[in-house]
Amino acid sequence: MKFYHNCIGLALVVVAMISCDSSSNKSENLSEEQVTDSIASVEEVVEKISFGQLQAEMNPDAMLDIYNPIGNENFKEGKVSFLLIFETTG
Amino acid sequence: MLSLNGASPKPYSMPNFLMDLNKGTYRAVAFLLNEEGLSLKEYGNFSARDFTVGESRPFPEDDAPYVILHLPAEQQAYAPEEAVIVDFLYLGGGPESDGVKVKIEIDGQEYYTQEIAPVQLSKLSKGPHSLKISLVGAANDQEIGGVFASETRNIIIE
Numbered sequence: 001m002k003f004y005h006n007c008i009g010l011a012l013v014v015v016a017m018i019s020c021d022s023s024s025n026k027s028e029n030l031s032e033e034q035v036t037d038s039i040a041s042v043e044e045v046v047e048k049i050s051f052g053q054l055q056a057e058m059n060p061d062a063m064l065d066i067y068n069p070i071g072n073e074n075f076k077e078g079k080v081s082f083l084l085i086f087e088t089t090g
Numbered sequence: 091m092l093s094l095n096g097a098s099p100k101p102y103s104m105p106n107f108l109m110d111l112n113k114g115t116y117r118a119v120a121f122l123l124n125e126e127g128l129s130l131k132e133y134g135n136f137s138a139r140d141f142t143v144g145e146s147r148p149f150p151e152d153d154a155p156y157v158i159l160h161l162p163a164e165q166q167a168y169a170p171e172e173a174v175i176v177d178f179l180y181l182g183g184g185p186e187s188d189g190v191k192v193k194i195e196i197d198g199q200e201y202y203t204q205e206i207a208p209v210q211l212s213k214l215s216k217g218p219h220s221l222k223i224s225l226v227g228a229a230n231d232q233e234i235g236g237v238f239a240s241e242t243r244n245i246i247i248e
Contacts, residue, residue: 048199048213049196049197049199049211049212049213049214050211050212050213051194051201051209051210051211052209052210052211052212053203053205053207053208053209053210054175054207054208054209054210055207056128056131056205056206056207056208057124057126057128057130058130058131058132059122059124059130059132059135060132060134060135062122062130062134062135063134063135064120064121064122064134064135064136064137065137066118066120066137066138066139068106069118069139069141070139071139071140071141072140072141072142072148073141073142074141074142074143074144074145074146075111075141075142075143075144076143076144077111077112077113077143077144078110078111079108079109079110079111080108080109080110080111080141080143081106081107081108082092082102082106082107082108082109082118083105083106084092084102084105084106084120084137085105086105086122
């Protein structure tokens with residue numbers, strides 16, 4: 001019975017140690033993050049803007065045409081009517 | 091989407107609509123977006139028309155290629171970690187056959203490309219920025235002529 005109590009006691013100590021340990025890890029992580037954050041913000045001022053080419057998505061089957069105005073027309077001031085035609089051939 | 095005279099394009103979900111226009115000379119460029127909200131850039135995916143309102147003088151005859159800037163829109167605001175994507179249409183033959191390059195300028199930094207593809211900018215500092223896109227000669231880096239030789243947009247990183 002005494003051995004059993006000791007076991008529980010030991011288990012509690014282990015649990016306490018683990019929880020303490022992880023919390024100290026957490027705070028270490030936090031401080032590390034803060035350090036890297038401040039480094040990053042310093043770099044941001046110095047670093048140049050980077051330009052990266054993205055992949056252009058193609059869809060040759062989607063066709064769009066301006067039906068109105070037909071082109072080189074002259075309109076009276078005010079409302080100009082537009083008509084767009086969308087077709088997909090795919 | 092429809093851009094008038096190179097201004098920030100506006101979305102239209104209906105095929106027919108009316109626009110209230112003052113006297114002037116206009117070039118309308120209509121284009122389609124993909125599911126990611128980027129413009130489709132191939133011949134046939136877009137359409138352009140010139141017209142005048144109130145007997146305004148038409149644009150001079152001009153076959154020069156030009157770009158229409160889809161993104162960023164004027165006064166577009168971005169969250170600090172949000173990607174700034176420059177999405178443009180090229181109206182012409184092709185940068186290589188036309189002997190031009192697309193030039194993107196921001197904060198005194200320049201980027202040149204002959205690919206018609208979106209460009210992602212990163213590491214922009216907080217605050218306002220002015221972005222300019224233009225077509226320049228492939229050999230001399232000089233801006234080519236034409237009514238729509240360049241477009242400038244102001245954006246804000248919050």
